[in-house]
Amino acid sequence: xxxxxxxxxxxxxxxxxxxxxxxxxxxxxxxxxxxxxxxxxxxxxxxxxxxxxxxxxxxxxxxxxxxxxxxxxxxxxxxxxxxxxxxxxxxxxxxxxxxxxxxxxxxxxxxxxxx
Amino acid sequence: xxxxxxxxxxxxxxxxxxxxxxxxxxxxxxxxxxxxxxxxxxxxxxxxxxxxxxxxxxxxxxxxxxxxxxxxxxxxxxxxxxxxxxxxxxxxxxxxxxxxxxxxxxxxxxxxx
Numbered sequence: 001x002x003x004x005x006x007x008x009x010x011x012x013x014x015x016x017x018x019x020x021x022x023x024x025x026x027x028x029x030x031x032x033x034x035x036x037x038x039x040x041x042x043x044x045x046x047x048x049x050x051x052x053x054x055x056x057x058x059x060x061x062x063x064x065x066x067x068x069x070x071x072x073x074x075x076x077x078x079x080x081x082x083x084x085x086x087x088x089x090x091x092x093x094x095x096x097x098x099x100x101x102x103x104x105x106x107x108x109x110x111x112x113x114x115x
Numbered sequence: 116x117x118x119x120x121x122x123x124x125x126x127x128x129x130x131x132x133x134x135x136x137x138x139x140x141x142x143x144x145x146x147x148x149x150x151x152x153x154x155x156x157x158x159x160x161x162x163x164x165x166x167x168x169x170x171x172x173x174x175x176x177x178x179x180x181x182x183x184x185x186x187x188x189x190x191x192x193x194x195x196x197x198x199x200x201x202x203x204x205x206x207x208x209x210x211x212x213x214x215x216x217x218x219x220x221x222x223x224x225x226x227x228x
Contacts, residue, residue: 034216043119043206043221044158090158095214100171101146102160103217 002027002099004091006106013081014114021076021109023091027099033074034092034103035065044090050074061085086113117141119220121207127226128197136192136223138207147190148208148217149182151175158206164190165213197227 003026013019025031032051036044048059055067065076074091091106120139128134140147149161162172164182179201181193190209194201204224208217 032214036219041221043121044208044219046216046218049216092158101148101163101213102171102173103150103158104160105158107157 002031002093002096002104004093004104004106006089006091006109008109009107010110010112012112012114015083016080019076019078019081019085019111021089021091021111023074023076023106024072025074025091025093026072027093027096029096029098030069031093032095033065033067035059035063035074035076036090036092036105037061037087038090038108039087047076047089081111081113083113083115086111119207119209119218121205121220121223123223124221125224125226127228130199130227131196134194134197134225136194136205136207136225138190138192138220139188140190140207140209141218142188144209144211144218146170146210146213146215146217147182147184148210149192150206150208150219151203152206152222153200153203161192170213194225197225199227201225202227 005024034049035047050067088108088110090108092103094103095101122137147164152158162176163170179195183191204222206222207220210217
């Protein structure tokens with residue numbers, strides 16, 4: 001069964017600092033991978049996705065993520081964090097022929113941005 | 116930009132009551148989903164729906180739950196007799212095709228007293 005692990009429950013960074021949020025997945029084949037962001041009181045907004053091809057994918061709001069098959073990772077990065085990036089970030093895997101249409105989410109990483 | 120909408124944003128109900136959560140998926144999308152997030156826990160898949168029938172459901176989606184597309188725009192989740200443990204944020208999502216990215220609505224927070 002597919003699974004996703006986000007090792008960091010909570011991360012605090014200063015505004016302007018770089019950010020990396022970790023995501024590890026367990027999956028039998030080439031996965032479809034996603035990062036979603038949830039601001040307080042809001043729904044899940046898609047930041048970026050990886051289906052195939054270039055392993056470095058660009059998303060909205062200046063985020064990027066790199067797919068590393070050898071490490072089963074799909075870490076999210078941003079070179080300079082803004083205060084408005086404070087939110088909860090979810091990594092997700094799926095859907096696929098084997099897992100069906102469901103997305104499987106990680107536990108989420110809460111990002112706090114200090115001024 | 117088209118988006119998924121959900122109503123109500125917050126629903127409070129008594130244990131044992133029926134609730135219906137409503138969603139309007141993006142208009143050209145063909146696949147519809149419900150997920151839930153119990154406070155402090157992961158987002159969990161409940162059910163997917165295509166061509167007016169359930170295409171997949173999780174073990175959470177028992178006989179208490181049902182989904183329906185009553186007209187050309189709405190997609191509903193019904194919980195027949197709510198329990199305390201049904202308290203959660205319920206998210207609707209839609210996608211153009213089965214293996215495309217899913218776009219989520221803002222959620223309905225259900226509180227069962």
